[in-house]
Every structure is written in structure tokens, then in C-alpha cells.
Amino acid sequence: MEKMIKASEKGYADELYSFYKGKKVLVTGHTGFKGSWLIKVLHDAGAEVMGYSLEPPTKPSLFEIIGGDKLCKSVIGDIRDLAHLKACFDEFQPEIVLHLAAQPIVRDSYKDPVYTYETNVMGTVNIMECVRLSPCVKSMLNVTTDKVYQNNEWEWGYREDEKLDGFDPYSNSKSCSELVTHSYKNSFFAERDIAVSTARAGNVIGGGDFANDRIVPDCVRAAEKGEVIIVRNPHSTRPYEHVLEPVFAYLMIAKEQYEQASVQGYYNVGPDEIDCVTTKDIVTLFCDNWQEGLTWENRYMGGPHEANFLKLDCSKIKRVFGWKPTWNIGTAVAKTVEWTKCYLAKGDIAECMTKQIEEFKNRKG
Numbered sequence: 001m002e003k004m005i006k007a008s009e010k011g012y013a014d015e016l017y018s019f020y021k022g023k024k025v026l027v028t029g030h031t032g033f034k035g036s037w038l039i040k041v042l043h044d045a046g047a048e049v050m051g052y053s054l055e056p057p058t059k060p061s062l063f064e065i066i067g068g069d070k071l072c073k074s075v076i077g078d079i080r081d082l083a084h085l086k087a088c089f090d091e092f093q094p095e096i097v098l099h100l101a102a103q104p105i106v107r108d109s110y111k112d113p114v115y116t117y118e119t120n121v122m123g124t125v126n127i128m129e130c131v132r133l134s135p136c137v138k139s140m141l142n143v144t145t146d147k148v149y150q151n152n153e154w155e156w157g158y159r160e161d162e163k164l165d166g167f168d169p170y171s172n173s174k175s176c177s178e179l180v181t182h183s184y185k186n187s188f189f190a191e192r193d194i195a196v197s198t199a200r201a202g203n204v205i206g207g208g209d210f211a212n213d214r215i216v217p218d219c220v221r222a223a224e225k226g227e228v229i230i231v232r233n234p235h236s237t238r239p240y241e242h243v244l245e246p247v248f249a250y251l252m253i254a255k256e257q258y259e260q261a262s263v264q265g266y267y268n269v270g271p272d273e274i275d276c277v278t279t280k281d282i283v284t285l286f287c288d289n290w291q292e293g294l295t296w297e298n299r300y301m302g303g304p305h306e307a308n309f310l311k312l313d314c315s316k317i318k319r320v321f322g323w324k325p326t327w328n329i330g331t332a333v334a335k336t337v338e339w340t341k342c343y344l345a346k347g348d349i350a351e352c353m354t355k356q357i358e359e360f361k362n363r364k365g
Contacts, residue, residue, distance in 0.1 A: 003260065006322040007252050013361035016248070019255045021046035024136075026092060028052045028079055028127060029100030030072060033209045034143075036062040037243050038098065040353060041251070043071040050092045052077050052085060053101055062208030065349055079123035086130050093136040096254050099127045100143045102174070107213050109170035120173035121180065128184040131194070139258035141250055142181045142198045146239055146270060146312050147171035157239075157273065157313030160200075160266045178266070195257035195264040201246040202239030202270035202312055205282075205332055207339020207353070209243075215279055216333075219286045220340050222294070229287070229296035234280035239270035239312045242332035244360045245325055252321060263320055270312035275329040285330060289337040326363055 006012065025042055029035045030051025042049050049072035056063045068074060073092070077084045079101040102120050103109060109116040124142060131137045149158040150165035164179065166172040178198055185196045205216045215231070222229040249269045257264040270276075280298075287294045317323050327335065335356055342352045 004322070005256055005263070005320070007256075008322050008324040010363055012252075013248065016251055016255060017045040019258075020251065022048065023096060024048045024050075024092060024094045025096045025098065026050045026052065026089070026094035027072070027098045027100065028123075029102060030074065031056040031061065031063040031068065031076075032100065032104070033062055033206075033211065034204060034243055034247065035100050036066060036068055036208060037206065037353075038100070038247050038250070039068060039072045040066060041244075041247055041357060044354070044357065049073065050075060050088065050094065052079070052088055054078060058210040058212075060210055062210070065208065065343070066353065079126060080118055082126045082129065085126050086133065089130045089134045093134070095136060095138050096258065097127065097131055097137055097140040098143065098250055098254060099124065099141065102143075102177075103170065104145075105211065105213055106147075106168050106170045109168055109173070113169035116169045117173045117176070120170070121176045124177040124180045128180060131196075132184065132188050138194055139254045140194065140196045141254045142177060142196075143246075143250060144174045144178055144198050144200050145171065146200050146202045146268070146310060148175040148178055148200055151310060153309045155309065155311070157270075157276075157311040158268070159313045160268060160316055193261075195261040197253050197257055197264045198266050199246065199250055199253060200266070200268050200312070201249075202241050204243040204246060205240055205336050206243035207336055207343065207349075207356075215282065216286065216336060219283060219290075219296075223286075223290050223292075223340075224344060229283055229294070230299050231279055231283055231296050232300050234278060234283070234298050236279050237276055237309045237311065238279070239276045239310065240282055240329055240332065241269075241271045241275070241325065242327050242335060242360075244357065245269065245271070245327065248326075248360070249317065249323065252323065256321060265316075265320070267317045267320075268312040268314045269317060270314050271325050271329065272314075273311065275325070276311045277329055282329070282333065285333040286337065289334050326360055
């Protein structure tokens with residue numbers, strides 16, 4: 001008899017930590033923003049973690065700020081290098097694989113589409129090939145994006161069975177990454193004791209994101225300099241969520257399919273519809289939380305095509321796992337500002353992150 005999963009209940013996070021204690025988890029893309037939060041949570045849970053990634057993509061970087069190389073066995077490598085990646089699998093013998101490594105910026109994908117496809121498509125092929133050749137792996141999760149869907153600019157959320165056909169090179173390459181995962185799953189894993197899923201997350205925000213061409217980091221840079229925030233498309237709608245939402249959802253999916261393979265599949269991970277807001281809304285929330293006279297202005301500066309309206313329907317992950325978002329958009333922005341002000345004041349970032357993780361685990365804040 002399959003067990004009932006109630007991931008939204010208080011105390012589930014403790015069950016999650018108990019599961020990961022001592023587990024061998026390989027994380028690709030661990031030096032990035034989301035990856036750094038993920039290895040911090042896994043380290044706190046007592047997991048044995050190997051990270052495989054390029055050098056941190058920004059300076060400063062969250063990975064370096066938190067001493068990420070002390071939280072895991074950090075391997076600097078290119079996901080396109082199959083031989084090196086396979087050697088790491090052979091050495092570490094992971095039970096769980098969380099694949100986050102990617103070229104993640106839409107505008108950068110227009111500047112260098114070949115690198116974007118090589119990383120996001122062939123990188124996924126290489127990961128899946130290593131999983132295929134490694135009997136130690138019992139659970140694998142490929143992290144993609146909300147942008148994998150063919151965007152029809154409609155007002156309702158995309159469901160997991162909608163057509164995959166991202167427009168720009170980044171979004172399209174992640175659609176291809178999904179298809180690669182589906183093919184390997186059907187071709188090689190149907191008769192094996194391994195569960196494989198993909199997770200399509202919304203736009204993440206939170207402390208420590210220093211990337212270019214993202215609205216909240218742009219807000220942080222403007223606030224730090226005492227400048228007006230420039231917004232190029234205030235009316236675009238996105239499923240914004242705090243980074244801890246997908247991090248804990250990824251860990252949940254990987255855990256539950258490890259224990260109960262029937263739940264493997266393809267899952268959207270995003271906020272409730274009420275928290276799918278416009279860029280104008282999120283920038284206004286940021287200014288309200290920051291105060292100090294911070295303001296923004298609309299100044300379209302041109303650029304390549306980007307989706308204007310995008311929402312996710314997350315009813316599947318709620319139905320299968322009893323999951324629901326922990327923090328609304330107001331809390332997500334407030335926690336981002338809290339982290340940033342601690343960082344700018346040269347405060348204790350590790351303590352700040354631990355506090356926020358504990359608040360999230362206990363459904364507070």
C-alpha cells in the first residue's frame with residue numbers, strides 16, 4: 001500500500017532532514033545561486049554532498065560568501081566534459097543526483113546560443129549517461145524551468161502536459177533537456193530500480209543572487225548605489241518565489257521517489273496564483289521593504305523577445321505530495337531584503353541563512 005505524503009504539514013521538513021542524513025548526493029551547478037542554497041540545506045541535514053560545476057558565475061558569489069567548498073566536496077568541472085563527470089560518479093557513488101547546472105540567462109542565450117545548447121542539452125545527455133552507467137543512483141531529478149512551455153501568453157497557468165517549445169535559445173534548450181530526460185527514462189530506466197523526475201520551477205528570488213539581467217539583483221545594485229531602479233518591462237507577469245520553495249521541493253521529490261518510485265514524473269514548482277505578480281508589483285514591494293527613499297522608473301531599453309505573461313498550474317505537485325508554498329510573495333521579498341541588508345552591513349551571513357531556513361522549515365515568517 002502506498003503511503004500518504006503530506007509535505008505541507010509542520011514537521012515534514014524534519015522528516016526530510018532525517019532522510020538526507022548520511023545520504024550521498026551529487027549536485028551539479030552547486031556554485032550558482034540556487035545551488036548554493038541547496039548545498040547549505042543538504043549540509044545542515046547531514047548529507048554527504050559532492051558538487052560539480054564551473055567556477056561561481058558571479059563576483060561576488062553566494063558560494064564564496066558562505067564558504068561553499070566547506071559544505072561539500074566541490075569539484076570544478078564542465079558539465080560538457082563527460083569523461084570528467086563520469087570519473088566523479090565513479091569516485092563518489094551517489095545515491096541521489098540533483099541536476100541544476102545550466103546556462104540560465106535568457107539574454108545571454110541570444111548572445112551565445114551554441115554554448116547555451118551545449119550546456120543545457122548535451123550537459124543533460126552527459127548527466128543521464130552517467131546515471132545510466134552508475135547502478136548506485138536510485139533517484140535523479142533534472143531541474144528545468146517554467147519557460148519550457150510553448151508560451152501562448154494566456155492568463156491561466158501551464159500544466160505539465162502542455163506542449164514543450166520554449167521560444168528563445170535558453171527556454172528552448174531547457175525544453176530539449178526535458179525531452180532528453182524523457183527519452184533516457186523510457187529507453188533505459190523503465191526496468192531499473194531508479195526513479196527520474198523533472199521539476200519546472202518559477203522565477204526564484206532570495207538573498208545572494210548577484211546575476212546580471214534579473215530584476216531583484218538589479219534592485220539590489222540600485223539600492224546599494226542609492227540610484228533609481230530601472231525597469232524595462234513593468235507589466236510582465238512571472239511566478240516569483242523564494243529560492244527555498246524550489247530547494248525544499250526538489251529535496252522532497254527526490255526523497256519521495258527514492259522511497260516510492262510510482263510518484264516520479266514531471267512537476268511544476270511555483271507560487272499560488274495570487275502570488276504570480278508583475279515586475280512592477282515586485283519592484284514596488286522591494287522599495288517598500290527597503291525604504292530609504294528607494295524608487296523605480298519604467299524605461300524600456302530594447303532587447304530580444306521575452307515572454308510577457310507566464311504562470312504555472314501547480315495542482316499536480318499539490319495533489320501527489322500534499323505540497324503547498326510556504327512563503328507568499330511579500331514574505332519572499334522581505335526575506336531577500338533582510339539578507340541583503342545583513343550582507344551590506346557585513347553581518348553574519350551564515351547565521352542569517354540558518355535563521356531563514358529554520359523559519360522556512362517551521363513555516364514561520
